[in-house]
């Protein structure tokens with residue numbers, strides 16, 4: 316057990332008076348490309364990062380769940396009875412872990428009561444899926460403690476169910492899939508309709524590259540506002556075009572769509588259709604040429620999100636534009652939008668200049684200082700002790 320894991324096990328015993336049965340970790344994610352395509356049955360290409368959430372857990376002999384976190388060591392644990400949980404019945408951060416246990420039972424599995432202590436290194440609100448990391452750490456822990464033997468693909472669906480129905484955020488399947496299916500040195504190419512996934516090599520270090528994350532520190536919530544509105548526009552667009560999901564349209568259908576849809580819905584649809592094509596192109600580029608050639612696809616993706624899908628903001632645009640001017644090969648916002656982080660793909664030697672240019676631009680614009688760091692594709696969720 317490494318020292319962080321040992322500290323968490325000790326904190327668990329201090330808090331609950333017993334030793335944990337085990338510790339399970341699940342990572343956050345960065346999405347290389349494919350934004351808002353997941354709930355349109357489309358394609359995504361995320362990878363698991365090394366920032367992760369760890370849960371220490373022990374089974375109880377009753378149906379109670381007690382959940383606490385290392386962020387609020389002085390707060391009482393949230394206590395719930397598994398037989399009394401219902402959709403939307405839990406508020407605050409405990410809705411994620413309790414939602415997963417509720418979703419497991421909704422999916423036909425019997426879950427024992429348990430004590431849970433959560434610790435996380437995934438920054439909250441940065442668009443790196445701290446919520447999926449939390450859901451998936453609890454999902455893999457509960458899967459083992461309940462001896463349920465659930466596949467990773469189904470665990471992702473259970474995490475999504477928790478987020479949709481307990482938290483109330485109408486999000487897709489991408490984040491949980493990245494957290495559960497990721498592997499070091501690879502991105503996960505996922506077909507969100509069939510659930511089929513394939514690992515695509517993403518050797519940034521070997522190519523002399525870094526993927527920088529620029530956290531704008533503009534916070535966002537997918538339970539309210541813009542995210543849900545975009546999802547509704549996509550559903551309307553699909554209905555008006557007579558298809559089950561926007562996945563069923565291709566770039567050559569856009570001319571017809573322009574005649575059928577109102578101007579705004581058309582732009583929303585055009586983003587999804589072109590973004591799906593960019594994901595497929597990105598997989599092709601990575602396979603045949605390597606990550607250094609991804610730049611133009613990232614840039615086109617950002618323009619589409621800024622102009623057609625309208626989910627960027629001044630801070631994200633400044634991060635992307637400045638990174639490109641300072642020598643990044645490509646850059647785009649990542650995640651649901653309206654804040655959170657941008658990514659910039661850069662040669663290792665250009666990283667310091669890009670960092671300082673972005674910091675200077677943020678300060679000149681009067682924005683909060685961004686938090687900038689680099690990420691590599693890491694392993695998916697696993698038991699660590």
Ligand code: GLA
Nearest residue numbers: 350351486487488489650651
């Ligand atoms: C959030 C959601 C995902 C996905 C992205 C946008 O991260 O949780 O399901 O829709 O936004 O690509």
